[in-house]
Amino acid sequence: MPNRIPIAALVAGCLVSAWTPTSVDARNVPTQVATTRPALADSTVVVMLGVGMPRPDPDASGPAAAVVVGSRVFLFDAGPGVMRRMAAAHLPINGVTALFITHLHSDHTLGLPDLIFTSWVMGRKSALEAYGPHGLQAMTTHILEAWKVDEDVRINGLEHEPANGYAVNVHEIKPGVVYDSGGVRVTAIPVLHGSLKEAYAYRIDTPTRSVVISGDTRPSDALLAASRGVDVLVHEVYSAARLAPEKRPGGEEWPHYMHEFHTSDVELGKIAAQAKPKLLVLTHIIRMGSSDEDLIRGVRAGGFAGKVVVGRDLARY
Ligand SMILES: [Zn+2]
Numbered sequence: 001m002p003n004r005i006p007i008a009a010l011v012a013g014c015l016v017s018a019w020t021p022t023s024v025d026a027r028n029v030p031t032q033v034a035t036t037r038p039a040l041a042d043s044t045v046v047v048m049l050g051v052g053m054p055r056p057d058p059d060a061s062g063p064a065a066a067v068v069v070g071s072r073v074f075l076f077d078a079g080p081g082v083m084r085r086m087a088a089a090h091l092p093i094n095g096v097t098a099l100f101i102t103h104l105h106s107d108h109t110l111g112l113p114d115l116i117f118t119s120w121v122m123g124r125k126s127a128l129e130a131y132g133p134h135g136l137q138a139m140t141t142h143i144l145e146a147w148k149v150d151e152d153v154r155i156n157g158l159e160h161e162p163a164n165g166y167a168v169n170v171h172e173i174k175p176g177v178v179y180d181s182g183g184v185r186v187t188a189i190p191v192l193h194g195s196l197k198e199a200y201a202y203r204i205d206t207p208t209r210s211v212v213i214s215g216d217t218r219p220s221d222a223l224l225a226a227s228r229g230v231d232v233l234v235h236e237v238y239s240a241a242r243l244a245p246e247k248r249p250g251g252e253e254w255p256h257y258m259h260e261f262h263t264s265d266v267e268l269g270k271i272a273a274q275a276k277p278k279l280l281v282l283t284h285i286i287r288m289g290s291s292d293e294d295l296i297r298g299v300r301a302g303g304f305a306g307k308v309v310v311g312r313d314l315a316r317y
């Protein structure tokens with residue numbers, strides 16, 4: 001079972017003294033969870049917002065995870081459904097501290113327009129700081145252009161939304177430290193994701209914890225090196241036992257594709273056995289019919305004897 005920390009405990013432990021102390025905003029949408037206990041400024045919690053992959057599974061939203069440090073919310077990837085999951089997790093719906101995109105595959109970025117525009121309509125007034133591979137600026141520019149009708153109507157119509165509230169400040173990154181502020185450091189780690197030219201994992205170091213989020217990757221030495229001894233390793237996975245050619249044109253290439261682009265449960269077990277994270281969380285789960293027990297068995301077969309959980313949307317670690 002995933003380690004689900006009750007909301008009350010989370011709020012008492014780490015969220016969020018900076019949020020406005022109202023339970024419902026003018027648009028009748030909850031914006032925060034009230035607490036009478038002080039938040040710990042530097043406490044760090046990983047909130048899974050989507051453990052799915054391209055297949056639209058109602059129980060596993062598109063790839064996204066938040067690392068919440070005190071009142072700051074760092075979002076990693078923006079898969080489809082991200083804003084609904086942010087709301088369900090009682091995270092701010094009017095913007096995040098910073099967004100980090102691992103790579104530009106659609107399953108990791110379909111929620112980007114949702115994040116940009118929904119956070120604006122829910123009250124964002126300053127630019128969204130977005131970090132990611134080269135091409136993120138062009139993608140963002142096209143998104144802002146594509147929703148021009150909406151922008152004009154909301155600014156010049158009766159809603160009177162702030163004119164620059166949908167702005168995005170894009171930082172196209174290279175490997176290394178890409179963010180370092182207030183005790184939180186985010187490092188981009190180049191990973192191997194098939195024929196994609198640029199894909200990153202991220203390591204997040206806070207005053208209290210270290211977290212690595214793999215993004216999409218086949219086994220990558222740089223990622224293994226960056227993951228050694230971390231508190232939480234959030235890693236993509238597929239079932240090695242279920243991998244087989246698919247009955248469709250080109251389907252015979254499916255196992256080859258998976259080897260080039262992704263990491264199996266057994267491979268992940270080998271990686272984790274060397275990296276020795278205190279907790280391994282499986283995400284971007286390509287089950288192909290496998291159960292949680294099957295996936296854990298695969299990780300164990302790879303040699304990892306430590307703590308491992310199959311990620312769930314809205315679970316907190
Ligand atoms: Zn993906």
Ligand SMILES: [Zn+2]
Nearest residue numbers: 103105193216
């Ligand atoms: Zn991908």
